[in-house]
Amino acid sequence: MLKNRHIQGWLQASPLTLVLIGFLILPILTIVVVSFWRATEFSIIPDFSLENYEFLFGSSVTYKVFYATLKYAAITWALTLLIGFTVAYYLAFHIRSQTMQIALFLLCTIPFWTSNIIRMISWIPFLGRNGIANSALQSWGVIDQPLEWLLYSDFSVILAFVHLYTLFMVVPIFNTMTRIDHSLIEAARDNGASGFQTLRHVIVPLTKPGIMIGTIFVLTLVMGDFITVRFMSGSQKANVGRLISNDIALLQYPSAAATAVILLITVLIVIGILLRFVDIRKEL
Amino acid sequence: MRSGKDLELVTLTKRYGTTVAVDRINYVFENGSYVCLLGPSGCGKSTTLRMIAGHESVSDGSILLDGFDISHLPPAKRGTAMMFQNYALFPHLNVRDNVAFSLRMKGIDRPERHKAANEMLDLVHMTAFADRLPAQLSGGQQQRVALARALVTKPRVLLLDEPLSALDPFLRIKVRAELKRIQRELGITFLHVTHGQDEALALADEIVVMNNAVIEQAGPARSVWNTPRTEFVARFMGGHNVISLNGAKVALRADEVTLGEAGLLATVTSVEYQGAHVAMTSMTDAGEEVLALVPEEQFFQTPKNPGDAVRLAWDEGRVHRLQA
Numbered sequence: 001m002l003k004n005r006h007i008q009g010w011l012q013a014s015p016l017t018l019v020l021i022g023f024l025i026l027p028i029l030t031i032v033v034v035s036f037w038r039a040t041e042f043s044i045i046p047d048f049s050l051e052n053y054e055f056l057f058g059s060s061v062t063y064k065v066f067y068a069t070l071k072y073a074a075i076t077w078a079l080t081l082l083i084g085f086t087v088a089y090y091l092a093f094h095i096r097s098q099t100m101q102i103a104l105f106l107l108c109t110i111p112f113w114t115s116n117i118i119r120m121i122s123w124i125p126f127l128g129r130n131g132i133a134n135s136a137l138q139s140w141g142v143i144d145q146p147l148e149w150l151l152y153s154d155f156s157v158i159l160a161f162v163h164l165y166t167l168f169m170v171v172p173i174f175n176t177m178t179r180i181d182h183s184l185i186e187a188a189r190d191n192g193a194s195g196f197q198t199l200r201h202v203i204v205p206l207t208k209p210g211i212m213i214g215t216i217f218v219l220t221l222v223m224g225d226f227i228t229v230r231f232m233s234g235s236q237k238a239n240v241g242r243l244i245s246n247d248i249a250l251l252q253y254p255s256a257a258a259t260a261v262i263l264l265i266t267v268l269i270v271i272g273i274l275l276r277f278v279d280i281r282k283e284l
Numbered sequence: 285m286r287s288g289k290d291l292e293l294v295t296l297t298k299r300y301g302t303t304v305a306v307d308r309i310n311y312v313f314e315n316g317s318y319v320c321l322l323g324p325s326g327c328g329k330s331t332t333l334r335m336i337a338g339h340e341s342v343s344d345g346s347i348l349l350d351g352f353d354i355s356h357l358p359p360a361k362r363g364t365a366m367m368f369q370n371y372a373l374f375p376h377l378n379v380r381d382n383v384a385f386s387l388r389m390k391g392i393d394r395p396e397r398h399k400a401a402n403e404m405l406d407l408v409h410m411t412a413f414a415d416r417l418p419a420q421l422s423g424g425q426q427q428r429v430a431l432a433r434a435l436v437t438k439p440r441v442l443l444l445d446e447p448l449s450a451l452d453p454f455l456r457i458k459v460r461a462e463l464k465r466i467q468r469e470l471g472i473t474f475l476h477v478t479h480g481q482d483e484a485l486a487l488a489d490e491i492v493v494m495n496n497a498v499i500e501q502a503g504p505a506r507s508v509w510n511t512p513r514t515e516f517v518a519r520f521m522g523g524h525n526v527i528s529l530n531g532a533k534v535a536l537r538a539d540e541v542t543l544g545e546a547g548l549l550a551t552v553t554s555v556e557y558q559g560a561h562v563a564m565t566s567m568t569d570a571g572e573e574v575l576a577l578v579p580e581e582q583f584f585q586t587p588k589n590p591g592d593a594v595r596l597a598w599d600e601g602r603v604h605r606l607q608a
């Protein structure tokens with residue numbers, strides 16, 4: 001009987017295990033294995049060599065690009081958190097009726113009915129040298145010359161990131177906030193807390209798990225991105241994703257794999273550090 | 285005995301659109317008394333309490349404490365503190381920090397606010413649990429912490445919104461004795477909202493019975509129970525029969541009804557053994573239900589069964605005329 005239950009348990013767990021092995025573990029293992037291979041301009045040689053890593057760590061470009069990637073991630077994170085928290089707070093605490101909450105929440109998701117690339121590219125005519133933003137500012141007399149930094153700059157890259165990923169911050173934060181008992185807010189007021197004190201001492205601490213989940217979404221999305229950086233910077237800026245994509249375009253798979261492994265480790269370390277601060281288990 | 289320090293409601297009104305939740309009520313809560321606001325759900329008792337606490341705006345009228353109009357002050361500036369029905373403890377703070385929360389909001393230093401919190405925890409016998417989180421406490425323990433948190437602000441009036449409703453019946457009786465002890469020790473006014481008449485009778489110096497947004501009757505617990513003014517109060521307080529005698533409604537205590545040779549003819553509809561008493565319900569010829577609480581020994585000398593005809597008697601002096 002006991003043995004029977006043992007087998008039953010394994011059988012029940014096996015479909016998901018197989019899916020995860022086939023679609024997650026094996027691909028990652030392949031990348032790790034390939035990262036130790038060698039490549040020339042015209043061939044890829046199975047081997048165990050550290051030359052990809054040596055090249056990666058020996059090049060100053062790597063550090064610059066990793067720095068740029070972390071910078072994009074940090075700035076995007078800060079902005080999406082600020083906007084996402086505000087939107088979620090408004091939805092959760094200022095909208096009284098649940099129907100209205102759901103309606104407004106769905107409204108937030110409407111932009112997601114179009115593809116990322118289209119939403120990204122639609123910024124280009126807006127931000128360009130003779131785009132809507134520049135001509136409007138000029139006609140209002142705010143500026144004389146078109147602003148050069150609006151498009152194909154860090155500004156436009158981060159703008160697109162924030163536009164694309166804020167919802168990933170709104171959703172988990174809103175989800176956590178709706179579970180906060182409103183009588184806690186009343187209790188805080190009864191205990192003399194001002195609006196800001198209630199936010200700081202009650203709402204933010206209770207929303208931390210949601211903030212953390214949103215943070216993980218945004219960080220992994222931004223750090224793994226390459227297409228946004230390419231389009232919005234007009235190929236003038238680089239991040240790790242673009243480094244990998246360039247290697248692949250040149251058929252340098254082992255080098256691309258090595259960069260991917262280092263990126264994966266970096267992201268895991270960042271998330272590992274974050275998880276030490278906040279326990280998200282009860283949210284899952 | 286008015287002392288100028290009382291809590292007074294003056295034509296206090298709450299309207300939600302066209303619905304009137306509290307309709308021009310006037311009342312003086314004597315300083316240092318334990319008052320129960322009693323009534324069925326939706327009668328306006330909770331709204332009244334929340335208006336006094338400052339969590340609900342006043343549509344009309346005013347609330348006076350110590351002779352000052354507090355109707356439009358923020359909750360923490362009124363000299364009141366509220367204990368919430370579900371306790372509303374902050375789940376991320378331990379017991380001590382929950383109790384010290386209001387002091388922290390005032391910017392009082394950590395050692396000082398912890399000292400004050402510890403004193404309050406001592407009062408409610410929760411010192412041993414000071415470092416636990418609310419989720420690690422039982423319902424009764426959470427309730428004590430909520431009480432300590434409300435009392436740490438040194439309120440003049442403590443407002444309790446159905447404080448015992450989340451506890452099991454056994455604990456409820458224990459905790460209500462505790463509430464009474466703390467009220468007596470502190471000597472402040474406790475204003476306790478409940479829908480349980482036994483709870484109100486057990487605790488209150490004074491009972492305010494509310495129904496349909498107005499005060500139906502108010503006064504010392506014994507007078508409300510013994511001399512109900514209206515049929516509603518008589519029925520709600522329980523233990524009374526409301527019957528028509530000579531064209532007027534009267535209240536008759538169930539334990540005053542005896543079974544005799546002469547008296548009102550009735551048919552037994554149910555018999556319930558309750559230990560010290562037997563609760564016998566019967567139907568009179570006029571179609572009115574009468575409950576008789578007959579002492580156990582007396583009942584079993586001549587036991588009755590549903591369907592039996594009985595004669596109900598009582599001492600005429602114990603019949604209480606109702607005004608409405």
